[in-house]
Amino acid sequence: MIKKILIANRGEIAVRIIRTCKLLNINTVAVYSTADKEAYHTQLADESICIGDAPSKNSYLNMDSIIEAAKGTGADAIHPGFGFLSENSTFARKVIDAGIIFIGPEPEVIDRMGDKSNARASMIAAGVSVVPGSKECIATKDDCIEMANKIGYPVIIKASSGGGGRGMRIVYEESDCVTAYEQARSEALISFGDDSVYMEKYLVNPKHIEVQLLGDKHGNVVHLFERDCSMQRRNQKTVEEAPCDVLTQEAKERLYADAIKAAKYVNYDSVGTIEFLVDHQQNHYFMEMNTRIQVEHTISEMITGLDLIKQQIRVAEGKPLEFTQDEITLQGHAIECRINAENVKANFAPNPGTIKTFHVPGGQGIRIDSAVYAGYTIPPFYDSMILKLIVHAPTRLEAIKRMRVALEELLIEGVETNIEFQYLLFHDPIFVSGRYDTSSLTKFIEEVKKNELSL
Incomplete structure (x- = not known):
């Protein structure tokens, strides 16, 4: 049904989508900013078109430019990837109004679940367990202080249209409340074009567990098990694994049941993820829903053998799911490492520049998702x-060992990266035990600095 897809994104997720489209014999259109003219996704797609200057607001967040590019190239569908406009209901409506298929959930569902405060209200109505917090967005500084005192400190302020840890501030006492509120709103506006925020009780050192879901337009919803995303720094995930090794099967079944209940309540009809704090x-406790494909979708693919981009496209075409829940089986253990161009010793500051050497590992159970190459200049x-x-292996311990070997072989020169840091992390006893939580990575970083650990 879909003949040509414009990918409204960049980097590795654009490459990831293009690869599946090739398998499905679907033509692709890459869009790029002036800073991304030489980017790999522009070379891999069948067509590419510049949509604006380097700043995201002029290119990857420019709705009209993207839609005009789709019209001009004859694309009959747009895939938003993750980040940028992927959870923007206005963009989804504009795409649909232009007679183009939006590869994602219906705009009304994005409004309901992509907006975090609306999602929270929906989950309360659905009977899903939620963290205590505000039912609506926080309108003023005084409202912020009043709500925080009502919930009880510590609290966390979150961007309603947020994701990826942006527009989020933890507040431990009233004197910091207004500053945190203003910072969260400002960051939310810059990142998502929406400065609305809401508040929740901050659970101290929980696990961050998410359930991968897939729904169609015929009322069917299945889960693809859970991912442990607790290894985080400043709410940004560093390592993810699937499944979670330390949850009981009973606890997992409760997670699956609430995730399915949530998706069915809002008639969810695409790939999505329900995130919980445990x-x-x-x-x-329900935290939020990501109404899009996620960075870490790869590990759910590895443990199920399914191509989530393919399934997302099929559902957008109106086709029913190809399988039932009973037909989805869990196969082994998978771990994902995010490799960043950053200077770990300079407080993980981004380190754009030109990659001089690029060598990736290979072998059984190893997968690389990237959009960089030797000679590529990473824009700032x-x-x-x-x-x-x-990596994928029959057991968690084997997966950890396989990741260590892969990290040893991975070579990127010309820019600073976190490869060595990740290698050290995969030898940390707390991580190896699986009994880490959302505070563990911060503690590990402190230990590295204290003892000047290095290879």
């Missing part, structure tokens, strides 16, 4: 992630 008693305008290193 406390030390393995009680779970976008996210610092340049590569996802994914």
Whole structure:
């Protein structure tokens, strides 16, 4: 049904989508900013078109420019990838109004679940377990203080249209509340074009567990098990793994049941993820829903053998799911490492520049998702992630060992990266035990600095 897809994104996710489209005999259109003229996704696609200057607001966030590019190239569908406009209901409506298929959920569903405060209200109505917090967006500074005192400190302020840890601030006492509120709103406006925020009780040191979902336009919803995304720094994920090795099967079944209940309640009809916080008693609380494909979708693919981009395209065409829940089987263990162009010793500051040497590992159970190459100049305008290193093995311990070997072989010269840091992390006893939480990476970083650990 879909003949040509314009990918409204850049980097490795654009490359990832193009590769699946090639397998499906679907033509592709890459869009790029002036800073991305030599980017790999522009070379891999069947066509490429410049949509604006380097700043995201002039290119990858320029809705009209993207839609005009789709019209001009005859694309009958747009895939938004993740980030940028992927959870923007206005963009989804504009795409549909232009007579183009939006590869994602219906705009009304994005409004309901992509907006975090709306999602929270929907989940309360659906009977899904949620963290105590505000039912609506926080309108003023006074409202912020009043709500925080009502919930009880610590609290967390979050961007309603947020994701990726942006527009998020933790507040431990009233004196910091207004500053955190203003910072969260400002960052949310810059990142998502929407400065609305809401508030929740901040759970101390939980696990961050998410359930991968797939729904169609015929009322069917299935899960692809769970991912442990607790290894985070400043709410940015560093390592993800699937499944979670330390949750009981009973706790997992409760997670799956609430995730399916949530998706069915809002008639979810695409690839999406329900994110939960899980406390030390393995009680779970709904945190948010990502109404898009996620960075870490790769590990769910590895443990199920499914191509989530393919499934997302099929669903957008109106086709029913190809399988039932019973037909999805869990196969082994997968881990993803995010490799960033950053200077770890300079507080993980982004380190754009030209890659001089680029050698990636190979062998059984190793997958590389990237859009960089030797001679490529990483622009300073976008996210610092340049590569996802994914491994798959029969057991978690084997996967950890396979990742260590792969990290040893991975070579990127010309820019600073976090490869060595990741290698050290995969030898950390807390990580190896699987009993880490959202505070563990910060503690590990402190330990590295204290003891000046290095290879």
